[in-house]
Amino acid sequence: MKIAFVGTRGIPADYGGTETYVDRLTQNLAERGDQVVVYCKKSASPAEKREKDALYPENVTRVEIPSIATKHLDNLTRSFFSTLHVCLDRDVQVVQFNNVGPAFFSFLPRLFGKKVVGAIRAIDSQREKWNPLAKAFLRFCEFVTLRVPHIATVNSHAMKEYYLEKYGKETIYIPNGAIIPTDSFEPDFIKSFSLSRKGYVLFAARLEPEKGCHTLIEAFQKAVAETGSDLKLAIAGHKGFSPEYYAGLRVHESDNIKFLGYVDGQKDLAELFDNAYAFVLPSSVEGMSNSLLTAMAYAVPSVVSDIPENVALFDGAPVDDTLNDHPGLSFRLEDAEDLSRKLAYLFTNPQEAAHRGALLKAHVTRNYSMETMCDNTRRIYAELVGES
Template identity: 35%
Template sequence: MMEQCKEKLNIAMFGQKRIPSREGGVEIVVEELCTRMVAQGHNVTCYNRGGHHVSGSEYDSKRLKEYKGIKLKTVPTIEKKGLAAVSSSFFAALCCAFGKYDVVHIHAEGPAFFAWLPKLFGKKVIVTIHGLDWQREKWKSGFGSKFIHQGEKNAVNYADEIIVLSKGVQDYFEKTYGRKTVFIPNGVSNHIERKPQIIKNKFGLDKDEYILFLGRLVPEKGIKYLIEAFKQVDTEKKLVIAGGSSDTSEFENKMKELAKADKRILFTGFVQGQALEELYSNAYVYVLPSDLEGMPLSLLEAMSYGNCCLVSDINECTDVVEDKAFVFKRSDINDLKNKLQDVCCHTGKVMKIKKNSSEFICKKYNWNNVVEETLIIY
């Protein structure tokens, strides 16, 4: 086994939108890694995008220069669709190339396009592939698609090590490029359950009265299947769809139109802080109906709050839950409807799964272990 390096490292990270922020899974991962690395005495600098929060400027936080010991630097960003990630990643890579860093850690395939730049200046480069981003609906054609495909290839060609979050992605890199990668899944923390206060006042939600989806409102999350299925379920429980749109609100508007005839379906918009904790804490069942995932952090979080989960049968979900959740056939509205009806009618089954959910997931996916394994790679 490799010995962990005891020296204090100068580490740079980019590829996230901004930290501190919950704009997506990447931001959560970067924050969890960096705060723990700083606590161990390493110097960490994160290069944040400029511009506004993905769910709207009302969620913008102050531009900090430091957060929990992490140095934060904001790079120039062209705030146009498709150019924000490209422009911010270029300037971040440039700063990393000229900065005094031992390791440059790049997150996601698009930003990895610029892996050659710090490499050219003698830096050690690590790339974490959070998922095969070119499979996502918004990157299936045009310039964005070409950019992300090339980012994947540049990761293969220039990164000293590639970290992947699922065995499926590991197999993909082996078969497609003959490139070995390191499998380090995401972690999760123990969470204290909260009584329904904010969600009761704001949305009229009480404990076990609702089924929850929480995530970005994008096509690959399977929200359309969930709405179609739930409309056919005989229950007084509500369906809560929590999360903001990504880039444009076109898809979100379509989903609201699809759901508007059913008064049981509630869209909360983007949530964070105590409201988010309350939603996780008081859900009857958490549903993740995705067609495509990298490593679903919302699923890990939902289970860490002791939730019973119902997930699509894609490997990225079933590898996480094992036999500790209910599973339906991906994109099959009828199967999803039947499973939803089943959990609504059989409270005992749901409570049995809730009992073991938190302990199981927190033991299986631990952030401290993730950080140790990452530092060994460094």
């Protein structure tokens, strides 16, 4: 098959969870012999483009598309020009639009006889960064994504229920998959930030309001003051299109609160997760977080806000007799005091923290296989084009 992905900043993943999902899916499809086209943002130079292209086999094509690089128009304009391009590629059989905004243009490939999939990765209309007009547009795009593509997929049960209740439309649930690590990574990259093995709490997400980093910083400072812990807070992530919010976070930078920026490269990311003492996801809007799955796969004890999309990743994890509880921890959304209590517990109970992490890894290994995610996704593509 020849499959095209529209609606992300492209591969290699250098921004967020949707890009990570597309990157992993692209590599898996390529290994199976499919041809894959991924529409990407423009590189800074021809040399950078060649470097990125060289990371992928010959059956993966990165097509760099220009855009109007503003908060509201960047992804939308890139998606529009990407859609025009893919309509003219006669060999592309399946076009997947990632998230609802790009799917506004999904009618065009259908007019050209292509099979179309809408992959919804989060309820974008709930993100705090959007103004009322943008949120209204995204709600309209939700309607389009559920009506125009041949199939719509979601990565959480909460989203599946949301779209069924609001629009009366069924979607296909395909959870994200995790790569289960088999190696340990000694501190190397993290030393440049004065971080040590099991010496820091990790936040890894875009630095935008709905990701809740401000809540974590407040809670972390309270937990450290209460326990006297010497753990640090490592904040890794792209600053996105919220410069004022990002600037407000950076005023808290100190010897024990480190801003790492966006961490690129599989080895550096692996080292960052493998050496973390704990992981926190305090977000108010998610689909299924790849960062959370990764932390769990690395046996990192994890604390999440209690939105359904986050706590669902802990569902099915066994209640452990020694803990008398599930291994995952949650706190009330935007409640820094509650999060502080959870962090203080982890800071003062290192053996229990490590035990929780080990149980989470076993849970992810059993229930969130990368191979299963790719199998289920490709099966949808094959059914649409009539392959056995």
